Amino acid sequence: MPFTGDILNYRSVAVVGTAKNTGKTECLNYIIRQLQSRPVTLAITSVGIDGESCDQVTRTPKPEIDIYSKMVFVTSETHFRQRRFTAEILDVSGRSTSLGRLVTARALEPGKVLLSGPSDTGSLAHALMQLRRHGVDLTLVDGALSRKSLGSPTVTDAMILNTGAAFSANMPTLVRKTKFICDLIALPAVHSTTREALRLMETLCAVNSQGRITDLGTTSVMGLDKSLPGFLQHGTTLFVPGAVTDKLLQHLIMQKEVKQIRLIVRDFTRIFASQETVQSFLNRGGKMEVLYNTKLIALCINPTAPDGTLMNSDALRDALSEKTSLPVWDIKKLALQSCAT
Template sequence: MRLIEELNQKYNSVSIIGLAKNAGKTVTLNYLIEEAYDSTIKLGLTSTGRDGERLDLVTETEKPTIFVGVNTIIATAKSILEMGDAGLEILETTEFTSPLGNIVLCRVKAEGNVQLAGPSNASDTLLVKEKMIDYGADLVLIDGAIDRKAVASPRITDACIIATGAVLSRDIKKVVSQTAYYASIFLLPGVEDLELLNIKFQLNRTCIIDDEYRLNYPEMKTSLGHGRALASMTDERTRYIYLSGAVTTSMLKDLTFGKLNYTILIDDGTQVFSDYYNYKNLKKKGLRLEVLNPILVEAITVNPIAPFGYSFPSDELVRMIEEAVGPIKVVDVLGGGV
């Protein structure tokens, strides 16, 4: 079964998260669009950045265009509609904005190329996704990036695809380890403690949870920069520290300072802003991190060619990533989906 068919059977929405510029997320998007082209699957498409332009304005390298079929629903900035050549019917002008202006919803009436520039925040993206489904999209694909990864949250999309590639490093082992790291963050284990799950909806800001599941709310507006203070409030009865905002390397270091007898609890893996080496060291020190809402990683797509003149053997890169990430489908989108 083709990947697009698997996605359509299981989900209403999927995000595509590129681990770096030129990692192949737009190639992945086009791969899925092409798979859907001859099917009856009606796609909804948007992006948390800007995609479909022929030239990357930062690296000045050519980028893949986005070719869409009839009846595709797109959400993009009104100001860039004329930069594509697809025939479009405007369905709705929304109040949502992007750096390029207001977002409009369109139905493709004549196939062709489009540019995508969707809402700039996750809550608006959620509402735009729901509107595209209301207009008839069977499956909504949202083009994201590691610095705009909030759309991979289960609050926004049902599952995600990670797009990785040779661009991450000239060392194939580093590409594999970085990819495996990001996959592990997205795949952080979900809470299995039934007592905790029973009070899940009471967790609306940072708090400390003891062994009788009582909630202690520290007097602080944000947990950022207060990791040591939080850690100092724990004792032998502390079972969890729930963090409601971004979880940075410094925060994790502060919370794992000294004896660690509790689990750090977050909503989902999109909250973690750390790096491979620090995270690896913290795990060795006993860091325990669980999530209330696990992310479903449906596939990892691989682009074995970097725009800087080097590449890796596709079969070797796919095999090494498969071995590193376990039972997740790994697809070379340039090779036609191995």
């Protein structure tokens, strides 16, 4: 079966979407269906999804995830109670989300469940570890690429990105914007010693060529235009604990040392700058790295959008495949094929 074999090489895989209605839930359900017959213990949870059963933007009910017998899932107390199938509780977390504590359970028969897993990155990492202790081989994570989300799916081993007509109705734009996200996901990770040194920092830091870290004592990039030259004297590697915005990159571009500047970001979801600005920073010789990265293993496409836009699936697949050199799958097509066989 396409790409489900690949997934089995990892202990945790996040499934994320470039926008709503790009087919994330279908993708998850497809993977689950494909893995059902494999001799692996599969678990599923979500991160950074606020867990409302009704989508706040489109007012459509949130999709439920298919669970098969023996599969493990992590969701909030509230959603656990709403299920309509028998499940054996394995654990109840001490920490609470807005929807109550997290329940880890094993399905004893097939059913559907709403996922509302850990809300922040740390809790997700902890949950992934706990799931291994319960004998889980692979955990799928329903993730969000939202700037409002505290939970980043980058602590998983691998990632699948869903994109489609709902992200942009114009194919060249869609391909360009998707390629940009792929590039961000592919940003190189810093050395593990640097990561350990910077992991808990919550302020802007400079690192010099000897690896010495100077805490610049500010969290905001306000007024950075004046203080930046001073900051760069402590080292041309800058760690930004929060968001990387257009404004920040524009300040960096204006520095005469721009060629030497290495910008370290927590993970790619913290980069909110536009493609043009990021490109301009990189073109001028600046470098960007992340504390945590994950391996993007495939793109999944949904050529239709709720507003009626319909793209040619094959053309979109070929264009994306050419630009990103990644395997690209149309999940609906795959699902139809697997039904036919």
